[in-house]
Amino acid sequence: MWPIFHKLGSPPWLYAIAGSILRWLLPITLLALVTGAVWGLLFTQPERIQGNSYRIIYIHVPAAVVALAGYYVMALAGAVSLIWRMKMADVAMKAAAPVGAAFTFIALFTGAIWGKPTWGTWWVWDARITSMLILFFLYLGVVALYEAFDNKEAASKACAVLSLVGMVNIPIIYKSVDWWYALHQGATIKFTGESSIDSSMMYPLLLMIGAFYALFTCCLLLNMRVEILQRESRTQWVKKLATKAGRP
Amino acid sequence: MHPVRKQRLYLVLFITLFSTAAIGLVVYALRGNINLFYPPAEVVAGSAPVGQPIRVGGMVMEDSVQRSPDSLAIRFKLTDYEQAVEVVYVGILPDLFAEGQGAVASGVLNEDGVLEATEILAKHDENYMPPEVTEALENSGYDQDGNAK
Numbered sequence: 068m069w070p071i072f073h074k075l076g077s078p079p080w081l082y083a084i085a086g087s088i089l090r091w092l093l094p095i096t097l098l099a100l101v102t103g104a105v106w107g108l109l110f111t112q113p114e115r116i117q118g119n120s121y122r123i124i125y126i127h128v129p130a131a132v133v134a135l136a137g138y139y140v141m142a143l144a145g146a147v148s149l150i151w152r153m154k155m156a157d158v159a160m161k162a163a164a165p166v167g168a169a170f171t172f173i174a175l176f177t178g179a180i181w182g183k184p185t186w187g188t189w190w191v192w193d194a195r196i197t198s199m200l201i202l203f204f205l206y207l208g209v210v211a212l213y214e215a216f217d218n219k220e221a222a223s224k225a226c227a228v229l230s231l232v233g234m235v236n237i238p239i240i241y242k243s244v245d246w247w248y249a250l251h252q253g254a255t256i257k258f259t260g261e262s263s264i265d266s267s268m269m270y271p272l273l274l275m276i277g278a279f280y281a282l283f284t285c286c287l288l289l290n291m292r293v294e295i296l297q298r299e300s301r302t303q304w305v306k307k308l309a310t311k312a313g314r315p
Numbered sequence: 316m317h318p319v320r321k322q323r324l325y326l327v328l329f330i331t332l333f334s335t336a337a338i339g340l341v342v343y344a345l346r347g348n349i350n351l352f353y354p355p356a357e358v359v360a361g362s363a364p365v366g367q368p369i370r371v372g373g374m375v376m377e378d379s380v381q382r383s384p385d386s387l388a389i390r391f392k393l394t395d396y397e398q399a400v401e402v403v404y405v406g407i408l409p410d411l412f413a414e415g416q417g418a419v420a421s422g423v424l425n426e427d428g429v430l431e432a433t434e435i436l437a438k439h440d441e442n443y444m445p446p447e448v449t450e451a452l453e454n455s456g457y458d459q460d461g462n463a464k
Contacts, residue, residue: 112445116411121443150323186436187409193351231327232334239342248350248372250419252441264443 079304081155082295085288096285099278107271114268120184123177125272128255129279131174134202135237137167137283141209142234145227157223158298160230161213162290166283168206175199186250194243195251198236205233352419358428359398365424371400372419372438380414393420393430404432411437 074080107125114121141163148156178196179189190196209226216222244253256262262269299305316324342349352372353363363369373393380391387406391414392399402420412418417438422431 115444115446116416117439124443146327149327150320185409185411185439187411188434188436191351191436194349228330231330234331235335235338239338246349247346248352248354250351250372250436250438252439255441255443263441265445267445268443 076153076155078155078295078299078302081158082292085292089285089288089292092281092288093285096278096281099274099281103271103275103278107268107275111268111271112265117185120181123181124268125275127174127177127181128272129275130170130177131199132276133279133283134167134170134174134199135240136280137163137170137287138202138205138230138234138237140287141167141206142230145230148223149227149231154298155295157227158291158294159287160209160223160226162287162294164206164209164213164226164230166286166290168203168210169286170279170283171199171203171206175203191250193249193251194247195240195249198240198243201236202233202240205229205236208233352421354395355393355400356395356398358400358424358430363424365426368421368423369430370419370421371402371424371430372417373400375412375414375416375418377414393418400428400430402430402432402435404435406433406435408435409437411439 104125108122111122113119141160144156144159144163147153148160175196178199182191183189209230212229213222213226216225243249244251255264256269256272264272296305296308352370355371355373357363358371363371371393373395376392376394376399379399380389382389388403389405389408390401390403392401394400402422404420404422412435417440419436419438420430420432421434421436423433424430
């Protein structure tokens with residue numbers, strides 16, 4: 068285990084391995100996204116009450132699920148960078164923040180679009196939606212806090228602490244609809260017990276959730292590669308890479 | 316593990332646990348205020364303030380919707396299957412508003428315990444079914460949880 072850990076700490080190795088993962092993960096992600104979207108949007112029945120407007124579930128739920136999971140990725144990377152002072156964990160934390168913010172924004176935005184025809188409102192301050200908005204601000208907060216420091220080591224520490232503190236919001240978002248009376252409905256896909264969505268609608272949804280996880284991973288790796296290049300721009304291996312690409 | 320790193324690990328655990336505990340306590344203290352609406356049982360019991368803007372949420376009671384023939388006025392009951400609150404409203408309803416479906420009404424409770432609503436929102440449940448499955452279930456005489464009707 069330790070050799071892998073040491074290798075992960077090496078920028079050229081991580082840059083290369085991220086590149087080779089992306090080479091096969093990007094086409095798979097694209098394929099899964101297109102398949103899931105076409106399947107969900109064109110080949111499923113309309114919902115018995117909501118009609119066609121329910122179909123936004125194929126974007127809304129995957130984006131929200133990945134936005135929550137992405138926060139744990141960011142906080143875990145923050146913890147590793149705090150404890151082991153591992154530069155590449157710091158890169159992962161910094162790279163995860165804008166990606167997570169983007170997914171949270173997609174979830175909030177599609178939620179508003181879905182809310183108008185079904186609930187009758189774009190926005191309501193219920194526990195689920197408000198805690199999701201807080202998640203969005205936490206992600207943006209990490210991005211902003213990082214940029215606020217001149218000393219990058221201090222920035223890394225402060226952001227790691229902020230992401231650790233914000234972690235408490237994730238179970239709150241997840242359980243908000245059970246703990247409080249909210250306009251947002253309860254969980255449809257359940258880890259225990261039967262899910263309350265017809266299986267013909269669930270399979271494309273599960274595919275889309277998988278595809279969004281893959282999309283998050285792709286965005287994270289792409290972002291990390293850029294961040295590594297920026298940080299290592301003065302080193303020999305990056306200069307070599309740049310000359311090889313035809314830009315001396 | 317190196318002692319310095321171990322110390323930092325404890326620091327990380329400390330930050331996580333104590334921020335969770337602190338925010339958990341805040342959320343626990345605010346638990347009543349985080350609810351979006353009052354259930355009808357609490358309104359009937361008198362926990363909801365009279366003359367102040369509040370929201371009441373529940374199921375639209377079957378056979379309780381009375382529409383005015385010449386205006387957009389509507390009168391219906393919201394129930395949590397324990398108690399019911401009468402709601403009056405004038406305006407456009409969301410498409411999903413129907414008897415037996417969830418709804419949230421915001422407005423002011425008057426002295427007679429009737430909610431004079433200014434906005435009605437429809438609440439939908441977490442069940443997603445294509446129409447043919449619902450029809451098949453109705454024909455079979457079982458509901459979607461497999462219980463005989």
